Amino acid sequence: MTPFGARMRSLRAARGITLTEMAAALQVSPAYLSALEHGRRGRPPPGLVHQVNAFFGLIWDDAEEVAQLARLSHPRVVLDTAGLPPVATELANRLAERIRALPEGTVAALLRLLDDQEASGRGSST
Template identity: 60%
Template sequence: MTPLGARMRALREERGVSLKQMAAALNVSSAYLSALEHGRRGKPTGFLLHRIITYFNVIWDEAEELQRLAELSDPKITIDTAGLAPEATELTNRLAAAIGKLDADDLIALRTELQRRASKPRT
């Protein structure tokens, strides 16, 4: 499941809306919407994302959060390490090999550490 898919499912459940009802309202198939929620489809187009935001009638902060989650929800990301340090290529390959073996706590810890280190000013 992608970050956007998890949030969409939570919004549907909070509002008591079935996948089929939401799909009909958005004029997409329930199979597509299910695949979007489960990460078997890439992030939605900007147009569809806007329709999802409108469907849930969310406030601006939450609409921005859905847009941010959509940007982080490509389940088939490609990382080009050409021209970077050898450690970048090694890290990318190790992560690709191990990601399916990591539990949620491991993934959260790695994400948190990456965010912390990436936000530090470079000296």
């Protein structure tokens, strides 16, 4: 499941909306929405993200959160470490090899570390 898919599913559940009902309202297939929720499709296009926000009546920070989650929801990531120090390539490769075995708490801790670095102004905004 992707971050966008998890958020969309929680919004649907909180409002008692079925996948079929939402798909009909957005004029997409239930199979497509299911694939988005489960990470079997890439990140959703901006137009669909806008439709989802409108469907749920999300504005301001809530709508931006959904848009950010969509940007972070590509289930098959490719990292280009060309030109970076060797340690960056090692990190990318080791993470790719081991991410499925990492406990959820460890993944959350790594995300917090990245968020802290970004908040302090040391992060790269690519």
